[in-house]
Amino acid sequence: MTQVMSIDVPENYNPSEFDRPSVTVDVAIFSLVEDDLRILLTKRAERPFAQYWALPGTFVGINESLDDAANRALADKTGVKDVYTEQLYTFGAPDRDPRTRVITISYFALVPFTAVKPQINKGDSDVSWFSVFDLPELAFDHAQIVEYALTRLRYKLEYTAVGFQLLPDVFTLTELQKAYEIILSERLDKRNFRRKILSYGILEETGNKKKDGEGRPAKLYRYRDDAVAEVKTRRLFP
Amino acid sequence: MTQVMSIDVPENYNPSEFDRPSVTVDVAIFSLVEDDLRILLTKRAERPFAQYWALPGTFVGINESLDDAANRALADKTGVKDVYTEQLYTFGAPDRDPRTRVITISYFALVPFTAVKPQINKGDSDVSWFSVFDLPELAFDHAQIVEYALTRLRYKLEYTAVGFQLLPDVFTLTELQKAYEIILSERLDKRNFRRKILSYGILEETGNKKKDGEGRPAKLYRYRDDAVAEVKTRRLFP
DNA sequence: ACAAAAGTGTTGAGAGTACACCCATGC
DNA sequence: GCATGGGTGTACTCTCAACACTTTTGT
Numbered sequence: 001m002t003q004v005m006s007i008d009v010p011e012n013y014n015p016s017e018f019d020r021p022s023v024t025v026d027v028a029i030f031s032l033v034e035d036d037l038r039i040l041l042t043k044r045a046e047r048p049f050a051q052y053w054a055l056p057g058t059f060v061g062i063n064e065s066l067d068d069a070a071n072r073a074l075a076d077k078t079g080v081k082d083v084y085t086e087q088l089y090t091f092g093a094p095d096r097d098p099r100t101r102v103i104t105i106s107y108f109a110l111v112p113f114t115a116v117k118p119q120i121n122k123g124d125s126d127v128s129w130f131s132v133f134d135l136p137e138l139a140f141d142h143a144q145i146v147e148y149a150l151t152r153l154r155y156k157l158e159y160t161a162v163g164f165q166l167l168p169d170v171f172t173l174t175e176l177q178k179a180y181e182i183i184l185s186e187r188l189d190k191r192n193f194r195r196k197i198l199s200y201g202i203l204e205e206t207g208n209k210k211k212d213g214e215g216r217p218a219k220l221y222r223y224r225d226d227a228v229a230e231v232k233t234r235r236l237f238p
Numbered sequence: 239m240t241q242v243m244s245i246d247v248p249e250n251y252n253p254s255e256f257d258r259p260s261v262t263v264d265v266a267i268f269s270l271v272e273d274d275l276r277i278l279l280t281k282r283a284e285r286p287f288a289q290y291w292a293l294p295g296t297f298v299g300i301n302e303s304l305d306d307a308a309n310r311a312l313a314d315k316t317g318v319k320d321v322y323t324e325q326l327y328t329f330g331a332p333d334r335d336p337r338t339r340v341i342t343i344s345y346f347a348l349v350p351f352t353a354v355k356p357q358i359n360k361g362d363s364d365v366s367w368f369s370v371f372d373l374p375e376l377a378f379d380h381a382q383i384v385e386y387a388l389t390r391l392r393y394k395l396e397y398t399a400v401g402f403q404l405l406p407d408v409f410t411l412t413e414l415q416k417a418y419e420i421i422l423s424e425r426l427d428k429r430n431f432r433r434k435i436l437s438y439g440i441l442e443e444t445g446n447k448k449k450d451g452e453g454r455p456a457k458l459y460r461y462r463d464d465a466v467a468e469v470k471t472r473r474l475f476p
Numbered sequence: 477a478c479a480a481a482a483g484t485g486t487t488g489a490g491a492g493t494a495c496a497c498c499c500a501t502g503c
Numbered sequence: 504g505c506a507t508g509g510g511t512g513t514a515c516t517c518t519c520a521a522c523a524c525t526t527t528t529g530t
Contacts, residue, residue: 411482429485432483
């Protein structure tokens, strides 16, 4: 059924020795939706993958950097660019994809929900947000990747202010605290939280106040332009 | 000059879209030699690489896990197995290797120098230890990988007791402290160091004492068997 | 007895945690 | 004027850093 054509390969071609693995990137795209930490999953149209949700991913182009591939996968599903992404870990167990050998470099991305326009592209039958606390069964080893991504996200919150990447451009400290509480699944003390976040020195007041809803209007903050670079340089570990 | 043969490929084959990158692992192998932190480098016999030292590395076999490939590269150069290895980061800039597209998953390894028997294997013209504080010019982006590996190693020392991986099976606390001081390039307080290391609870006394040299004999310690697993689970971050 | 390295405790500073009340606004 | 969420300070605990003398052995 599959039609074929011929190409030239070196005389000493030996599939078992020189076959190359496929290389993909898979991106755990986090966002805050309705007071819940959610992740964007896709379902492929073709069998035999129609039954499992999977992380958005793509093959790495032959002249494309890994970061570019990750950002392309991200933009393809969400329409957003210029958000926080970071390489996580590379998964390469020989049998992780039953079809063929695939090595995948995992990334995580933090996107403000207000910026997202989920898109169903060619090859996908569906794209949807799922709570990380109530995930469906995932394809391949993607459950492991999500767990790793979530652990890393929580860890980063402890010693950086990366949380604001999930919020709109301007936000109140209460909104930021709520984001942290959702991700860490624990209550935080308001005074201690504010002291800690402000001590990082990466937020600045806009001078404006939020005046919807009830109660006293809250000061609006934005993060300094150089905050992203600063957070990224503190990656290390793992 | 190159002879060719033909194989079948799918009809829709499109080199620019489906060509696969090569995938390698490169290993930063650290050891302590003569009160210095050193790293094992190789020089390839073939031109045009005869002029640069490079990290030991290898292609990832089509049915081989990434960890297995890293350990194979390690055993190939040093003869050691079962030492501490950990995946670091994956480097994939399109032009990092001028010959062809190569994505490399970097690892670091900590080996006790007493266990190493450096070996010159096929393809190598030379294998040698170099101080990480005085490196020659390296091939590709290997200088960047070494810098990353060293940063990670130092970071891990701050919150784990991974340093004993560089020492023989049994060692004194003074020897362990010296290892830390060399890696971190700073003096440490003896009492604070001992309190901190022992508080991890991963060392145990052997009951023996070291009786060479002068002065009071020092207690010998070993690390608990489960210490490696414990250190590994604390990887995360970056 | 002396040289040489091992071993051991206490104090002070700073970071992190727990905790309760007043303030500005809309209705 | 009251309901709603915003904003603020202090005391306690624990971790980390600084610091000097005694002990055990070989010669």
